[in-house]
Amino acid sequence: MSTTYDLTIIGGGPVGMFAAFYAGMRNARVQLLESLPELGGQVQALYPEKLIHDVAGYPGIKGRELVAQLARQMKQFPIDVRLNAAVTDVAGQIGDFMVTTADGQTSKTKAIIIATGNGAFEPRRLAVDNAADFEGRQLFYHIPKVEQFKDQTVLVAGGGDSAIDMALLLEPVAKQVYIMHRRDQFRGMEHSVDLLKASSVIIKTPFLIKKLAETPTGQLGLTMREVRGEAEEQLAVDALVVNYGFIADNKVIRNWHVVPTLTHRLFAVDTEMKTDVPGIAAIGDTVTYPGKLGLIASGFGEAPNAVNQLMMTLYPERRSPLHSTTLFEKQGR
Numbered sequence: 001m002s003t004t005y006d007l008t009i010i011g012g013g014p015v016g017m018f019a020a021f022y023a024g025m026r027n028a029r030v031q032l033l034e035s036l037p038e039l040g041g042q043v044q045a046l047y048p049e050k051l052i053h054d055v056a057g058y059p060g061i062k063g064r065e066l067v068a069q070l071a072r073q074m075k076q077f078p079i080d081v082r083l084n085a086a087v088t089d090v091a092g093q094i095g096d097f098m099v100t101t102a103d104g105q106t107s108k109t110k111a112i113i114i115a116t117g118n119g120a121f122e123p124r125r126l127a128v129d130n131a132a133d134f135e136g137r138q139l140f141y142h143i144p145k146v147e148q149f150k151d152q153t154v155l156v157a158g159g160g161d162s163a164i165d166m167a168l169l170l171e172p173v174a175k176q177v178y179i180m181h182r183r184d185q186f187r188g189m190e191h192s193v194d195l196l197k198a199s200s201v202i203i204k205t206p207f208l209i210k211k212l213a214e215t216p217t218g219q220l221g222l223t224m225r226e227v228r229g230e231a232e233e234q235l236a237v238d239a240l241v242v243n244y245g246f247i248a249d250n251k252v253i254r255n256w257h258v259v260p261t262l263t264h265r266l267f268a269v270d271t272e273m274k275t276d277v278p279g280i281a282a283i284g285d286t287v288t289y290p291g292k293l294g295l296i297a298s299g300f301g302e303a304p305n306a307v308n309q310l311m312m313t314l315y316p317e318r319r320s321p322l323h324s325t326t327l328f329e330k331q332g333r
């Protein structure tokens, strides 16, 4: 609560990450707040293995690698990154905004860049009545530490690349790993599916989880029902890891005390990425303007505009932006 940031960037997708780097390069005190436990937005959450061909300087780069490069670029500057930090409220005015995150923490900032894409990502939850009772104890949507599953019996539910990655990650640590998918075929890449089939992971398809209950020995009892069939199977596990993808939700933004006007759920911005609230800019997939393209490259172009105009507004006495080499040299890097 003691630091007053120059810029707070809300949303740690590729565009927010690049804006954080650029703000660091402009010598701003900057924090980056992301609702998920990892950075990278849609790229990391939805297509980490896809080859992206239209980012300048890369003839082709996997989503995961692009995010890793952005993280390396950002690390050159002392940027405060907070994960699991969905912004639930923004109040105040330019020079004196207060930002609140879902965990109740507040921070002060002079200006804000909204880079929230389609909204805060949340894992798609298991649609079983009492699922919430087991969440965080025996039911997980992320793997914070693989070691916590040491010598356990774990079932991973899901059929995409990340579910397969999770099963393969757990295999050498856990006692036994199962993977369950509602279709016969996995959606993951062929290579990952081959690795899965060659591993000790037990594959249960096509099954869905119908019920959860605690067993007398304190394990999690799963009732699995065959899809398009009547067969039911029981399995007792120590942990259930659900990987059904993500849903984006921008409802939380509409409840902020100060929120720029939304046009069809997007922020209308001018050529400097200004919204209609002084001191709040917006960039990336969350904005609209004539000719806007929902591409990473467009967002990368918008980030310096937003950072520079806000820094000029906050510090009019400072010289206007220089090229990166000069900025790095000025900071003795």
Ligand SMILES: Cc1cc2nc3c(=O)[nH]c(=O)nc-3n(C[C@H](O)[C@H](O)[C@H](O)COP(=O)(O)OP(=O)(O)OC[C@H]3O[C@@H](n4cnc5c(N)ncnc54)[C@H](O)[C@@H]3O)c2cc1C
Binding pocket: 010, 011, 012, 013, 014, 015, 016, 033, 034, 035, 036, 039, 040, 041, 042, 043, 046, 047, 051, 052, 053, 054, 055, 085, 086, 087, 088, 115, 116, 117, 118, 119, 120, 121, 252, 253, 283, 284, 285, 286, 294, 295, 296, 297, 299
């Ligand atoms: C399947 C698919 C393939 C694609 N392929 C390409 C491609 O080949 N080339 C290309 O250029 N583009 C591609 N795109 C589009 C590209 O992914 C987006 O343009 C890009 O991710 C936009 O980045 P962003 O940072 O603006 O938003 P996002 O990537 O959506 O990131 C926004 C981040 O903000 C966080 N957030 C939201 N609300 C809050 C809040 N209240 N508090 C804290 N954090 C919050 C979210 O959790 C998210 O991590 C593709 C998109 C999809 C879905």
